[in-house]
Amino acid sequence: MSCQKVWDEISKSPVITEEFIIFFQQEVNWNLICRHQKLSEDFIRTYLNRVNWSVISKYQVLSEKFIDEFKENLDWEYICKYQNLSLEFMKTHKHYLDKDNVELYQYVNDDFLADLKN
Structure with a gap:
């Protein structure tokens, strides 16, 4: 080996x-x-x-504070799929969100989804 x-x-x-x-x-x-x-x-x-920020985004459990601190480094497709995000956090980071993964993997209300898609 x-x-x-x-x-x-x-x-x-x-x-x-x-x-x-x-x-x-x-x-x-x-x-x-x-x-x-x-x-x-x-x-x-x-x-x-x-x-590797993409791997970190997928496999590490990250706090919202950490995600905010390194929002430019992280892979938001994975963040939205594998991290638990609060509605308030998603509202303040709306322009980073992967809309499809938010809809599939996050707990959000219909009003937020409609707003996110606009």
Whole structure:
């Protein structure tokens, strides 16, 4: 097995810690880290130039505060599909929303959907 394949397997392991990732940040597969590890928002902030924002948007549980802070980095198609968003948050971020995924995956009322589609 090649060295990179070993690091890919390690990157998917459920037992590695953020400290381990920091220590081996040059070796780990960051796409796999973003997908398979539960990362704190502080960790993501610290390594914002290493993380894959699309993968973060899909696989990490993000607070609305964090989503707002990094709204330009995140993949809104995935945010609308995989994150739980409040109606108030969606109202204030309407121009970022993926309308189809909001309709399919978020709990919204008909009035908001009608307004979103206009």
